[in-house]
Amino acid sequence: MLKEFAKAAPPDKEELRAELDRAKDQLAGYQMKIKEAKLPVMVIIEGWGAAGKGSIIGKVIRNIDPRFFKVVPMAEPTEREKRYPFLYRYMLEIPEAGKFVFFDTYWMQEVTEGVLTGKIDEKLYKQRISSINTAERSLHDNGYLIMKFFFHISRKEQKKRIDALAADKDTKWRVSETDVMQNRNYDRTLEVYDRYLEDTNRSVAPWYIIDAGDRKWAELQVLRFLNQGIDTALKNQALAAPILQNTFPLEPVPKLADISLADKTMTEEEYRTELKKLQKELGELHNRLYRLRIPVIIGYEGWDAAGKGGNIKRIAAALDPRGYEVHPIASPEPHEKARHFLWRFWNRLPKDGHIAIFDRTWYGRVMVERLEGFCSENDWQRAYNEINEFENELHSWGAVVIKFWVQIDNETQLKRFQDRQNTPEKQWKITDEDWRNREKWPQYEDAVNEMLQKTNTSFAPWYILESVDKKYARIKALKIVIREIRKACREKEKNL
Secondary structure, three states: OOOOOOOOOOOOOHHHHHHHHHHHHHHHHHHHHHHOEEEEEEEEEOOOOOOHHHHHHHHHHHHHHHHEEEEEEEOOOOOHHHHHHOOHHHHHHOEEEEEEEEEEEEEEHHHHHHHHHHOHHHHHHHHHHEEEHHHHHHHHHHHOOEEEEEEEEHHHHHHHHHHHHHHOOHHHHHHHHHHHHHHOOOHHHHHHHHHHHHOOOOOOOEEEEEEEEHHHHHHHHHHHHHHHHHHHHHHHHOOOOOOOOOOOOOOOOHHHOOOOOOOOOHHHHHHHHHHHHHHHHHHHHHHHHHHHHHOOOEEEEEEOOHHHHHHHHHHOOOOHHHHHEEEEEOOOOHHOOOOOOOOHHHOOOOOOOOEEEEEEHHHHHHHHHOOOOOOOOOHHHHHHHHHHHHHHHHHHHOOOEEEEEEEEEHHHHHHHHHHHHHHHHHHHOHHHHHHHHHHHHHHHHHHHHHHHHOOOOOOEEEEEEEOHHHHHHHHHHHHHHHHHHHHHHHHHHHHH
C-alpha cells in the first residue's frame, strides 16, 4: 500500500483554509448525531515517527465536545499487561456507544516493532494478524466505526523533522530511539509497515494513507475521511451484519433430554473421602500452574437452583485465595451495556498463572438476552461465532477453558424452588424472575441445546454436570478441572 501510494495534490492555501473550516464545522455537527445514534467511533492514528500524529490528533479533537471523546496513547505493554492475552489491553479501551476514542497508535505498533526487533516470528505474526482482523470485524459487526489512518512521510522528510526536534532542548525528548532506528532502517521498516497494512486492510476497517508532508494538508485529509466515514456509518446503522459460518472444529454433544440423571449419586461417606482427596490435589496443582504461568478460565451455566454456587464453592475452597477470583455475572451495568457484549468479560480475565471462575458467562447472549429480547436476533445469531472466536483467542494465549452446564430436571428445580421459598434463611435465593424463567423452561431448553451444539469446540468443550445429587456434580467437576489443568501442565513442561 505504501509503495504504491500516490500523493494527491493539496488545494491552494486559500482553498485549503476554507475547506478546513467547513470540515471542522461538519465534524462538530456530527458529534451530536453520533451521541443520538449511539455510534461508538474508534479513530486509530499510526505512522512514521515524527510524522505529526500527536499534533493532528490535538487539532482534530478541538472540534469535538470534550465530554464525548478520550485520547489514549498506547505505549509498550507493561510487565503486568504481558501476563494477559495480546488483545486484552486494547479491548479494554474501546469506546462507549455515542463516544469517540482517539488512539495514538493501537495494535499495529506492538506487532511491527516485534517483527523489526525479532521478538515476533512468522508464526506469531500470522496469529497476531488473525486476532486483529477478527477483533476489528467483530467490533464492526457490533456497531463500531473503525477509522484507521497511517501518516506517511519520506525518509528525507523524517530525517529533517527528527534533526529539527533534536536540535531544540525543549523538543529533543520527543525523539525516541525507535524514531532514529526507523530512519536508519527506512527501507526495511517500510517493508514491514507495508505488509502489515496489506494484511489488515479490510472493508470493515480499511486503511487511509495520509500524506503527512504538510500538517494542514494532513489535517484536512483526516477530517475528510473521518466525516465521510461517520456519514456512511450513520446511514448504514439499520443494516444487519452478516451471520458468518462457523469454521471451528465442533464436537458432538447430547441434547439435554437425552442426558440420563439416574444413578448419578454418591453416599455421604464417598463424597467426603473424594472431596478431601481431590481438593488437596487441586491445591497442589494450583501451585504448579502458577509456576508455569498457565491461566485457567472456568465458566458455569445451568438451570436456576441447579447447584452452581455450591459447586464453585468446593473448587474455590481448594485454591490459594491470592490466585483466583470468582465473578458472579448479573445484568450488565449501563457502561457495560454501552460496549461490545464481550467487553465486560475481557475486563475480568485472569493473569497468567491465575484462575477466573465465572458464575454465569458470555453465554447469556444466546440464552437470557435472546429469550428476553435484550438483543436483536441478528445479535444472538452472530454471537455463536463471536464466542467461539473469543474462546479460541483465550486458547491460543495458553488458557485452559472449562465450561460446565449444570443439569437438573424440571421436577428437581420445582422442589428446590419450593424449599427456598419455604425456608426463611434461603428466601433470598429465590426471586420472581426465577419463577418467570421457569415458565419458559421449554424455550430455554431449546436455546441451551442450540448453544451446546454450536459452541462445543475441541479447544473449549462443554462438560455436563448431572446435579440432581449435588455431591455427584461437585466431585465430577473437581475431577474434570484437575484433569484439564494436569494435562495443560504436562504440555507446558514438555515445551519448556
